[in-house]
Amino acid sequence: MRGRICGTGSYIPEHYYDNNDLAKFVETNDEWIRERTGIVRRHIAEEDTTVSMAIKAAKNALTDAKLNADDLDLILVSTITPNTVIPSTACEVQKELGAVNATCFDISAACSGFVYAYNTAQAYIAAGMYQNILVIGSETLSGIVNWKDRGSCILFGDGAGAVVIAPDDKYGIEALSLHNDGNAGDALSCSTSGHIAMNGQEVFRFAVRRVPEVIEEVLGKCGWSKEDADLYVLHQANIRIIQSAARRLDIDIDRFAVNLDEYGNTSAASIPLLLAQLDDEGRLEQGKRIVCSGFGAGLSWGAAALTW
Numbered sequence: 001m002r003g004r005i006c007g008t009g010s011y012i013p014e015h016y017y018d019n020n021d022l023a024k025f026v027e028t029n030d031e032w033i034r035e036r037t038g039i040v041r042r043h044i045a046e047e048d049t050t051v052s053m054a055i056k057a058a059k060n061a062l063t064d065a066k067l068n069a070d071d072l073d074l075i076l077v078s079t080i081t082p083n084t085v086i087p088s089t090a091c092e093v094q095k096e097l098g099a100v101n102a103t104c105f106d107i108s109a110a111c112s113g114f115v116y117a118y119n120t121a122q123a124y125i126a127a128g129m130y131q132n133i134l135v136i137g138s139e140t141l142s143g144i145v146n147w148k149d150r151g152s153c154i155l156f157g158d159g160a161g162a163v164v165i166a167p168d169d170k171y172g173i174e175a176l177s178l179h180n181d182g183n184a185g186d187a188l189s190c191s192t193s194g195h196i197a198m199n200g201q202e203v204f205r206f207a208v209r210r211v212p213e214v215i216e217e218v219l220g221k222c223g224w225s226k227e228d229a230d231l232y233v234l235h236q237a238n239i240r241i242i243q244s245a246a247r248r249l250d251i252d253i254d255r256f257a258v259n260l261d262e263y264g265n266t267s268a269a270s271i272p273l274l275l276a277q278l279d280d281e282g283r284l285e286q287g288k289r290i291v292c293s294g295f296g297a298g299l300s301w302g303a304a305a306l307t308w
Contacts, residue, residue: 003125003133004172005308007065007164010276011056012263016043019154026150033154038239042157042264044142051083051092053160054138057272058093061134064279065164069097073130075104076120078113078268080190080297081140082106089138102134110188111235111296113137113268114161115178115304118292121165122173136162137268146195155237156196157264161272171286171307175221177214178302188297203296207237208244210301211293215249218291218303226251228289229305231278235294236260236270245293257283267296284308 018041019030033039045053054077062069077090090104109116114137121133138160147153165172187202211234219226232255234242239260246253259274266273271292278284288308295301 001125001128001167001169002172003122003165004168005163005275005306006166007061007067008162008272008276008279009057009060009062009064010159010161010273011053011060012043012159012273013045013048013053014043015046016041022154026148026153028150028154036240037155038258038260039154039264040261043159045140045158048158049083050079050081050138050140051089053140053158054089054093054136054162055096057138057160057162058097058134058136061162061164067132067164069099070101071132072099072102072134074121074124074133075099075102075136076107076117076133077136077138078107078109078117079138080108080110080113080267081143093136109268109300110298111237111265111267111270112294112298112300112302114271115292115294115302116300118304119176119178119302122176125165125167131167133165134162135165135272136160137270137272139267139269141267144190144196151200152196152198155265157266159263159266159269159273161269161276163272163275174305174307175218176302176304177218177221179210179214179300181299184299185297187299204238204241206299207241207295208248211241211245211295212248214301214303215245215291215293218305222305224289224305229291230255230288231283231290232256233271233274233278233290233292235296236263236274237265237296
């Protein structure tokens with residue numbers, strides 16, 4: 001038995017900083033940011049928190065899946081920006097939803113977080129331990145960004161995305177692949193009381209090398225050619241990384257879904273946010289073949305091939 005995504009949901013705070021807003025407090029401009037990242041806006045939580053956004057995205061996903069909260073067996077939340085160390089964000093979501101039958105825990109894998117949580121959910125379903133699993137990526141990165149560092153503050157935004165995964169004997173996961181390189185972890189880090197510190201060039205070189213590799217690896221595992229995949233859904237970090245992956249894989253850039261112009265890098269939330277948007281737009285018809293790939297701090301990277 002494998003897990004199929006049967007519901008999607010998202011939540012984005014209304015307030016945002018566009019590139020001109022950032023130019024008011026760091027030395028930058030709209031043209032410079034667009035050219036180097038593809039980002040135009042990033043949404044910023046004011047009254048919302050990682051927990052409240054996770055709850056709102058979760059409710060939307062449950063509605064889409066036509067499930068009640070007490071149908072859930074497991075809640076996984078991927079985040080590096082929890083409201084509190086304890087209780088976990090997943091437990092706070094359980095409390096608000098009334099998901100009294102769900103086991104709950106958080107996963108910390110930064111921008112690879114959704115792919116890692118998705119992999120975890122698949123393992124539980126394959127083992128027959130759980131049926132209905134809620135997977136959420138939720139981040140309030142505005143709280144850990146150094147707003148005086150123009151190299152990093154231009155990148156990050158806040159938001160949450162969620163999916164409901166249930167057993168299926170026909171559709172769902174086809175193959176998974178995950179990797180880590182702890183020796184390179186200093187390239188992208190954040191202490192418990194500090195701000196994000198990033199060696200942008202090193203992270204970029206890592207991503208443009210590893211993302212095509214892991215995509216080819218997961219395609220090989222499930223026996224798909226590059227042309228067999230209808231859509232590539234990558235972590236929304238930088239448009240240049242996505243363009244580089246398309247070139248290295250020799251795949252038409254039109255097959256790569258993009259929304260980072262509006263939301264920036266939302267870490268663990270970026271892939272489920274994009275999936276929810278694509279689902280709302282009717283672009284995820286049953287049977288469509290999708291490859292997702294996350295990459296970031298750890299260093300970590302991974303990919304998943306699935307049939308919608």
